[in-house]
Amino acid sequence: MVFIISGPAGSGKGTVVGEILGRSDEFICAVSATSRPILKGEVDGVNYHYISRESFEEKIKSGGVVEYTEYCGNYYGTLVSEFERAEQNGKHLILEIEVDGATQIKKKYPHAVLVMVTPPDAAEQRRRLFDRGRDTEESIAKRLRRASEELEYLNQYDYLVINETGKINEAVDNFFAIARAEELRANCTVEFKNKYFANSEKGE
């Protein structure tokens, strides 16, 4: 299965994804490509594949990305090779991507499950962005503006997970409840019918 996790900056979606991977080895998270500069504490090949704008444009031309977008002035995109990696390893794939890319994926893979993670409210979001001290003031302003645009996409998502401050476990539990519900969907269990009748005799 493919799960897309989106959310405005400061939603804590990265922490939620980290906790999911820590709790279960059934999931892997795709490593995206980006043209944005590497930030303090990030590692090339782990957080992102950091490439130039020119290399990114070449990847788009050669069909190496499943989806891509420009977010706050930089390219971000999901590599085809990450889908192959998940398939080869028999894992569910998590894509931590923004709303534009999420809707592109949903068109190509209608069974992809779209999950929006949000802070409880805008005031808390602003507090988190300043507290994490990762972005410049200009970048924070851009990300806050972008948040209201992103929430406009909520009706295209399948699930909403509100990441209340200090309650990360609750958010992660909710993700696993979603994953379980998706596994139990009737249209995901087509093989059940074949198995059900496999041992019964004809005409029984």
Ligand code: 5GP
């Ligand atoms: P950041 O600069 O904070 O790491 O990421 C900015 C935004 O880009 C986040 O919303 C993140 O989820 C999104 N993003 C990261 N990788 C991708 C990707 O491969 N495709 C798309 N469409 N968005 C991505």
